[in-house]
Amino acid sequence: GAFSDKNVGTGKTVNISGLTLSGADAGNYTLTQPTTTADITAKALTVSGITASNKVYDGNANASVSLTDNRIGGDALNASHAAANFDNKHVGVAKPVSVTGISISGTDAGNYSLASTSASSSANIAAASLTPGITANNKVYDGNNSATIASHSLTGVIGSDNVSLTGGTATFNNKNVGNAKPVSATGLSLSGADAGNYSLASTSANTTADITGASLTASATANNKTYDGNSTATIASRSLSGVIGSD
Numbered sequence: 001g002a003f004s005d006k007n008v009g010t011g012k013t014v015n016i017s018g019l020t021l022s023g024a025d026a027g028n029y030t031l032t033q034p035t036t037t038a039d040i041t042a043k044a045l046t047v048s049g050i051t052a053s054n055k056v057y058d059g060n061a062n063a064s065v066s067l068t069d070n071r072i073g074g075d076a077l078n079a080s081h082a083a084a085n086f087d088n089k090h091v092g093v094a095k096p097v098s099v100t101g102i103s104i105s106g107t108d109a110g111n112y113s114l115a116s117t118s119a120s121s122s123a124n125i126a127a128a129s130l131t132p133g134i135t136a137n138n139k140v141y142d143g144n145n146s147a148t149i150a151s152h153s154l155t156g157v158i159g160s161d162n163v164s165l166t167g168g169t170a171t172f173n174n175k176n177v178g179n180a181k182p183v184s185a186t187g188l189s190l191s192g193a194d195a196g197n198y199s200l201a202s203t204s205a206n207t208t209a210d211i212t213g214a215s216l217t218a219s220a221t222a223n224n225k226t227y228d229g230n231s232t233a234t235i236a237s238r239s240l241s242g243v244i245g246s247d
């Protein structure tokens with residue numbers, strides 16, 4: 001038997017062929033091949049394979065998914081969806097992803113019915129990377145290479161997320177006076193309500209600052225002398241006030 005075409009319908013014509021006669025008197029008869037009718041009902045299309053892509057935190061819950069289903073091979077059928085979303089925007093592993101508004105289109109769409117217009121999967125949201133930055137205060141020479149962080153900054157924060165760079169210990173490259181001297185900070189960290197959605201590309205940062213000379217006060221004593229017709233004096237001793245440590 002053969003339907004007139006493959007498509008869904010009711011009371012569709014079925015042409016029968018290949019019927020034959022047998023028996024002692026079969027030769028006394030000719031056979032007309034019959035026709036009949038039957039229905040073709042829509043195949044239930046089940047979207048069974050939902051593959052959600054992992055992503056890096058981007059401040060929203062949007063997800064990217066691909067769909068697979070039990071369609072008959074070669075059929076002109078497209079399955080699409082209206083929305084795919086993680087359960088929330090935050091970083092996590094194997095986070096639930098929901099797909100809604102699944103629909104079908106294409107030449108053969110009328111031969112299928114959707115078992116469901118929604119489906120679910122899971123995927124990861126990884127932390128977004130932030131680049132730390134600092135500025136350092138200039139200082140007057142104090143005999144050591146310690147530096148003070150003046151301000152912290154972050155590059156890569158998304159939208160109005162609440163995340164800040166904090167902490168850290170800063171040092172000059174050496175203790176000596178100089179302009180635009182290298183300053184390095186280590187031990188930097190993140191804080192804020194959205195800090196868990198980010199990671200630092202590095203816990204250290206570099207900048208420059210100046211060390212200016214420390215001021216010293218000089219003093220001296222002079223020897224008494226007997227009048228010799230001029231104003232020359234002999235320094236007896238010299239001293240400095242303000243020298244740091246054992247400099």
